Amino acid sequence: MKKFLLFFLAIPFYASAQVNADSIFIKKIADEILVNGKAYDLLHQLTKNIGGRLAGSPQFAKAVQWGKTSLQLMGADTVYLQECLVPHWVRGGKDKVEIVATGNRKTNIPLDALALGNSMGSGGKTITAQVIAVSNFAELEKRKDEIKGKIVYYNYAFNPTYITPSKAYGETGTYRRNGPSRAAKYGAVAVLIRSLTEATDNNPHTGAMAYNDSFPKIPAAALGSMDADKIWKLAQASNLTISLSTNGHFLPDTIGHNVIAELRGTEFPDEYITVGGHLDSWDVNEGAHDDGAGVVHTIEVMRALKALGYHPKHSIRFVLFANEENGLRGGEKYAAVAKAKNEKHIFALESDEGGFTPRGFGFTMNTTQLQKVQTWLPLLKPYGTADLSNGGGGADIGPLGTNLKTPLAGLAPDNQRYFDIHHARSDVFEAVNKRELLLGAVNMAGLIYLIDKYGL
Amino acid sequence: MKKFLLFFLAIPFYASAQVNADSIFIKKIADEILVNGKAYDLLHQLTKNIGGRLAGSPQFAKAVQWGKTSLQLMGADTVYLQECLVPHWVRGGKDKVEIVATGNRKTNIPLDALALGNSMGSGGKTITAQVIAVSNFAELEKRKDEIKGKIVYYNYAFNPTYITPSKAYGETGTYRRNGPSRAAKYGAVAVLIRSLTEATDNNPHTGAMAYNDSFPKIPAAALGSMDADKIWKLAQASNLTISLSTNGHFLPDTIGHNVIAELRGTEFPDEYITVGGHLDSWDVNEGAHDDGAGVVHTIEVMRALKALGYHPKHSIRFVLFANEENGLRGGEKYAAVAKAKNEKHIFALESDEGGFTPRGFGFTMNTTQLQKVQTWLPLLKPYGTADLSNGGGGADIGPLGTNLKTPLAGLAPDNQRYFDIHHARSDVFEAVNKRELLLGAVNMAGLIYLIDKYGL
Numbered sequence: 001m002k003k004f005l006l007f008f009l010a011i012p013f014y015a016s017a018q019v020n021a022d023s024i025f026i027k028k029i030a031d032e033i034l035v036n037g038k039a040y041d042l043l044h045q046l047t048k049n050i051g052g053r054l055a056g057s058p059q060f061a062k063a064v065q066w067g068k069t070s071l072q073l074m075g076a077d078t079v080y081l082q083e084c085l086v087p088h089w090v091r092g093g094k095d096k097v098e099i100v101a102t103g104n105r106k107t108n109i110p111l112d113a114l115a116l117g118n119s120m121g122s123g124g125k126t127i128t129a130q131v132i133a134v135s136n137f138a139e140l141e142k143r144k145d146e147i148k149g150k151i152v153y154y155n156y157a158f159n160p161t162y163i164t165p166s167k168a169y170g171e172t173g174t175y176r177r178n179g180p181s182r183a184a185k186y187g188a189v190a191v192l193i194r195s196l197t198e199a200t201d202n203n204p205h206t207g208a209m210a211y212n213d214s215f216p217k218i219p220a221a222a223l224g225s226m227d228a229d230k231i232w233k234l235a236q237a238s239n240l241t242i243s244l245s246t247n248g249h250f251l252p253d254t255i256g257h258n259v260i261a262e263l264r265g266t267e268f269p270d271e272y273i274t275v276g277g278h279l280d281s282w283d284v285n286e287g288a289h290d291d292g293a294g295v296v297h298t299i300e301v302m303r304a305l306k307a308l309g310y311h312p313k314h315s316i317r318f319v320l321f322a323n324e325e326n327g328l329r330g331g332e333k334y335a336a337v338a339k340a341k342n343e344k345h346i347f348a349l350e351s352d353e354g355g356f357t358p359r360g361f362g363f364t365m366n367t368t369q370l371q372k373v374q375t376w377l378p379l380l381k382p383y384g385t386a387d388l389s390n391g392g393g394g395a396d397i398g399p400l401g402t403n404l405k406t407p408l409a410g411l412a413p414d415n416q417r418y419f420d421i422h423h424a425r426s427d428v429f430e431a432v433n434k435r436e437l438l439l440g441a442v443n444m445a446g447l448i449y450l451i452d453k454y455g456l
Numbered sequence: 457m458k459k460f461l462l463f464f465l466a467i468p469f470y471a472s473a474q475v476n477a478d479s480i481f482i483k484k485i486a487d488e489i490l491v492n493g494k495a496y497d498l499l500h501q502l503t504k505n506i507g508g509r510l511a512g513s514p515q516f517a518k519a520v521q522w523g524k525t526s527l528q529l530m531g532a533d534t535v536y537l538q539e540c541l542v543p544h545w546v547r548g549g550k551d552k553v554e555i556v557a558t559g560n561r562k563t564n565i566p567l568d569a570l571a572l573g574n575s576m577g578s579g580g581k582t583i584t585a586q587v588i589a590v591s592n593f594a595e596l597e598k599r600k601d602e603i604k605g606k607i608v609y610y611n612y613a614f615n616p617t618y619i620t621p622s623k624a625y626g627e628t629g630t631y632r633r634n635g636p637s638r639a640a641k642y643g644a645v646a647v648l649i650r651s652l653t654e655a656t657d658n659n660p661h662t663g664a665m666a667y668n669d670s671f672p673k674i675p676a677a678a679l680g681s682m683d684a685d686k687i688w689k690l691a692q693a694s695n696l697t698i699s700l701s702t703n704g705h706f707l708p709d710t711i712g713h714n715v716i717a718e719l720r721g722t723e724f725p726d727e728y729i730t731v732g733g734h735l736d737s738w739d740v741n742e743g744a745h746d747d748g749a750g751v752v753h754t755i756e757v758m759r760a761l762k763a764l765g766y767h768p769k770h771s772i773r774f775v776l777f778a779n780e781e782n783g784l785r786g787g788e789k790y791a792a793v794a795k796a797k798n799e800k801h802i803f804a805l806e807s808d809e810g811g812f813t814p815r816g817f818g819f820t821m822n823t824t825q826l827q828k829v830q831t832w833l834p835l836l837k838p839y840g841t842a843d844l845s846n847g848g849g850g851a852d853i854g855p856l857g858t859n860l861k862t863p864l865a866g867l868a869p870d871n872q873r874y875f876d877i878h879h880a881r882s883d884v885f886e887a888v889n890k891r892e893l894l895l896g897a898v899n900m901a902g903l904i905y906l907i908d909k910y911g912l
Contacts, residue, residue, distance in 0.1 A: 040656070165891070416889060433873050
């Protein structure tokens with residue numbers, strides 16, 4: 001305690017009576033959430049009663065109604081839906097990938113595969129072709145003359161030496177997003193990728209890809225780690241023939257909604273703080289960590305502030321965004337409306353890195369603002385925040401940063417387990433720990449309280 | 457990087473060339489463990505091929521042989537067994553607890569219960585008695601005249617507002633350890649406790665208790681959280697009658713072993729650094745986090761140092777301790793032998809808080825030593841260590857601290873999930889994440905390297 005006070009003696013604008021008041025209020029927030037928190041129960045409802053909820057799906061529409069009702073029940077001043085057009089990709093059936101021959105020997109080895117989101121299926125046919133297995137794009141380019149008529153398999157793996165797995169995800173992501181068109185350019189008939197994970201199980205991980213319109217839109221699917229290892233090994237030993245049928249396609253764009261709740265500001269009602277996560281998820285799982293956690297964090301922060309009778313100075317918006325996974329139309333719409341209305345957005349916070357033990361926040365804001373935020377570290381440290389660092393935000397609030405220059409932040413939980421389940425069938429309620437989830441909300445609510453009280 | 461170097465300019469004894477060399481070597485340790493680490497595979501062997509391994513059991517003997525072989529395979533200079541007498545408690549059969557009446561209504565509601573370790577069973581009989589449910593010892597004392605012939609149920613729960621669950625565990629532990637004799641003092645015929653957990657499932661958690669020899673040794677068992685809630689609620693509403701039969705008893709003390717591997721010191725071969733975890737576990741689970749993780753951490757630290765060709769200045773002992781769970785005889789033996797041989801032990805590190813993402817270490821040493829260790833924080837921070845704090849160690853190395861004044865440390869992982877599975881059936885291999893486990897070994901090896909190089 002002595003050390004704690006000494007720290008603050010050096011900070012002129014921040015008197016110790018305030019520190020004590022803030023420390024006491026943040027402790028109240030923590031107690032409220034850890035004792036009465038609804039986030040875990042809400043997550044159970046969202047994951048088990050609704051489940052996978054890709055933009056455009058009936059489940060997403062159900063999730064919108066659930067989100068609206070939940071925010072109302074938890075005491076929002078107002079709740080409304082913000083309409084936006086969303087893409088409507090459907091998987092269209094079961095993805096089938098099979099090894100049908102190794103060398104001259106016929107086989108019948110099914111692989112666990114998931115078509116990539118936004119990918120086009122094989123049009124009711126089964127594609128059968130030899131596999132060209134490459135480590136990376138450089139090898140693809142070297143072997144470009146061999147590719148025509150083949151199925152390209154990218155074996156680009158997570159680098160296990162990166163301590164933060166999101167760095168490995170960032171690096172491998174281009175194979176999922178751009179791999180199909182880069183292979184199609186040289187005449188490939190389909191693409192398989194090693195899933196973007198370091199998981200020890202064999203669950204394949206889907207996720208968004210995008211075609212380059214200059215080349216044929218060939219099918220593309222991800223394999224789980226074990227099947228990826230198998231393919232890679234077999235392809236070294238002999239010719240490998242694989243058959244693939246997938247059924248992905250787009251239906252016409254359809255209506256989606258952001259769900260927006262507000263606590264009205266008492267001093268600056270026309271200045272907005274946004275807290276959010278995305279309501280959509282992939283179709284194959286329950287979207288528990290991605291981003292059910294962010295959704296219930298958002299609702300929980302609001303619930304706790306209301307339960308404590310907190311009347312914010314600024315208006316705080318709690319937003320469940322539509323369509324982060326395969327279009328970002330929800331986040332774009334929210335920023336577009338804010339810009340059209342000439343709203344003043346002073347800060348936005350997103351939780352979209354899972355419901356794991358919080359370790360801090362990453363910020364995208366100017367140095368003066370960041371330095372001010374960093375003086376609050378001792379107030380959040382008791383709840384797990386170890387770092388308030390430069391760099392961070394969230395996909396859905398990104399357009400606020402781009403279009404309105406809003407300072408942004410993202411909750412940064414411990415993410416060692418995140419890519420084990422990210423976009424895979426294993427992202428289910430059972431993978432979320434109640435206390436880890438609640439502690440995320442505690443730290444988010446603490447930060448929002450400080451931003452609201454002191455500005456940036 | 458700039459910031460990193462600036463930090464060190466202020467530390468006189470620690471030149472920046474050394475910092476660079478240390479930083480580079482610790483990065484090599486991390487890469488070696490994250491790329492070639494065997495800890496996860498070893499844990500799979502220990503948990504799946506051997507499983508539960510309470511002191512005295514055939515499984516523990518098997519684990520000793522496995523530990524010896526594993527340490528030899530991983531390149532120890534020498535491996536030997538250190539014999540010690542261990543208690544030999546056995547569960548003796550299935551624990552049965554059932555609600556047989558609520559008020560005057562007969563019922564037949566089985567409860568999921570586990571007899572507490574070291575507790576005596578009901579002697580082949582079924583005890584049927586009314587329940588006195590109390591919140592805590594204070595209430596027990598108030599109601600002491602009602603207790604004769606009854607089954608006392610303690611409902612003392614984890615305090616969810618403690619950010620570190622081990623604090624809640626510390627507080628509730630006395631109900632498990634001392635609750636039975638405190639109730640027996642007033643004539644209780646058996647004791648039930650709420651499991652020492654905040655888990656949302658219904659797994660009961662066993663763990664050691666100890667009788668006060670002045671009172672009858674009555675049976676004692678733990679209930680899972682959901683059954684605990686049920687009992688508590690029913691007991692408020694009406695009289696509750698429960699039947700219980702357990703079969704725990706002690707066989708004569710038997711031979712156990714610490715497994716000890718050494719890397720011989722090049723400059724100070726007669727000065728010892730100890731790294732360890734405990735090889736025993738409870739009988740009902742695989743002891744994956746408790747303390748399979750500590751065991752494979754210990755082996756992995758040795759493997760990595762050997763693989764990198766590191767020749768320690770001091771002799772480093774890697775110890776798999778016997779009998780932490782219900783006797784501590786392994787740790788006591790190790791310290792007794794060290795003292796009898798007048799060995800110089802400069803430092804001991806234990807991993808016994810699970811295989812979760814490391815957040816730092818806790819130390820029991822003098823201020824000068826701790827301040828020296830804390831200057832190394834920037835070297836370990838890239839791998840997850842956020843705190844090098846005062847207070848910590850481990851049960852097995854405790855006797856070294858007590859008897860030889862050895863400075864101690866304990867790995868402090870994120871422990872939000874630990875008490876969900878601690879001593880419960882759910883402490884299985886699948887509850888351990890590979891990267892989280894390996895990162896623990898990275899930080900431990902880094903700390904051992906620094907201690908060996910610079911002393912304390």
